[in-house]
Amino acid sequence: TPGHVRAVRKHKLAPVFAQQSIREMTRTGRTPQQVLDEAMWGVFQEGWRQGYGADADHLKTEEDADRCIEAGFTFFTIDPSAYVDNEVDTADAATLEAKVAALPWDALETTLADLRRAYLGQHFQVGPYELSFEERTLMQALAKYGGAIAHTARMYRHIAGRMGNRSFELEMSVDETEVPTSPAEHFFVARELQRLGVRWISLAPRFVGRLEKGVDYIGDLEEFEAHLKLHVAIARTLGPYKLSLHSGSDKFALYPLFARHAGELFHLKTAGTSYLEALRAVAELDPPLFREILDFARARYETDRATYHVSALLDRVPKASDVPDDALPALLEQFDTRQVLHVTFGSVLTATDADGRPRFRDRLLAVLQENEETYYRLLEAHFDRHLAPFDAA
Incomplete structure (x- = not known):
């Protein structure tokens, strides 16, 4: 957090210093209270002294x-x-009808006939763009996101009930899915959440291209920009609310586009990139320890990658013994090595030796802790790169 604070002081974004998903808490052996306290x-x-956010990230259950x-x-x-159905894009009409019929209609508090009246034959103006729904477009949006809409409404009502009179903010995320969220699907999701009384401050669609952990954007920037303009227009029209970029770490090619088109309607979410800067510090200060972590990460990668969208190949990651000490920090700039180190963080931090003692964590x-300023310096420089594109927004 001190490194994050030092970077934020020089820029204009409002910070969320306490942020970790339940998945990451589980993998690092932390509790929500520890995450909040340590930030x-x-x-x-x-x-x-200027305030900060505390984001309970990627919540899937009421518990x-x-x-x-x-x-x-x-x-x-x-x-x-x-609750997102990733198979609808290629489903035939009969399959789509079956998927729609199986939706939790009681929770959606509507009927297919009502939705057809609300969307088919209508023209929706969103900024300079116009959206319309054909039968296939509506059925696909329903089948793909109907269950997710119902689940989000249920979670929102539960949180609102537990929070009582206390203020809170909500984000709805569908970024960790296989296929992109089309503008029409984004519009449908937002409009149906509104109908169900859900109030949210940001929404994370699944953008086009590949947003993988720890590396820059992979895809066609012109296509991304065209889609982004439509997503921003929808967020302004139905909100305004923010568009949230998950797996937002290190997406340097995208930041100027969000600064230009979204402005203040943007939520950048990062996490594992700070851990990678910690490893960069270790590579500089304790090469033998970094070598151990690298070889361990190589051994864990095929298992740990299962819950992430990554494409690193192990045969492109050098063995620690093949790299001289002074070249170790540079491995943090190499695509495949960054991803392998990124997604194995939980295994590294919870690994134990034969006696049950932490293998890496304490060291x-x-x-x-013994070189705080080195770590803060690396974090500050790294987040300057993240935040600087937004200074003129």
């Missing part, structure tokens, strides 16, 4: 939300990806 101590250390509410989080990111933390 708070970093805030105190740096004398930050997970309850743990974060109890700890004091005020921003809740709902992850309904388990890694000791290096950072």
Whole structure:
């Protein structure tokens, strides 16, 4: 957090210093209370007095939300990806009808006939663009996101009930899915959430192209920009609310586009890139420890990659013994090595030796604690790169 504070002081974005998903908490052996407390101590250390957010990220169950509410989080990111149907884009009409019939219509509080009247034959103006729905477009949006809409409404109502009179903010995320969210689908999701009384501050669609962990955007920038303009127009028209870029770390090619077209309606979400800067510090300060972590990460990668969208290949990641000490930090710039180190963070931090003692965690933390300023310097420089494109927005 101190490194994050030092970067934010020089730029214009409002910070969310406490942010970790339940998945990441589980993999690192942390609790929601620890995440919130440790960010708070970093805030105190740096004398930050301008407020900050606390995001309980990628919540999938009411039980997970309850743990974060109890700890004091005020921003809740709902992850309904388990309820998104990724097969509808290639489904035939009969399959789509069956999928739509199986939706939780009681929770959606409407009927297919009502939705047909609300969307078919209508023309919706969103900024300079016009959207319309054919039968196939509507059925596809319904089948793909109907369950996710119902789940988000259920989670929102549960959180609102638990928070009582306390203020909170909500984000709805469908980024961790296989296929992109079309502008029409984005419009449909937002409009149906509104109908169900859900109030949210940001929405994370699945953008076109590949947004993989720890590396820059992979895809056609012109296509991304064209889609982004439509998504921004929808967010302005139906909100305004922010567009949230998940797996937002290191997407340097995209930041100027968001700054230009979304302006203040943008939420940049990062996480694992700060861990990679910690490893960069270890590579500089304790090469033998970094070598151990790298070889361990190579051994864990095929298992740990299962819950991430990554494409790193192990045969492109050098063995630690093949790299001289002074070249180790540069491995953090290499695509495949970054991803392998990124997605194995949980295994590294929870690994134990034959006696059940932490294998890496205590030594890694000791290096950072004994060389705090090195780690903060690396974080500050890294986040300057993230934040600088938005200074003129």
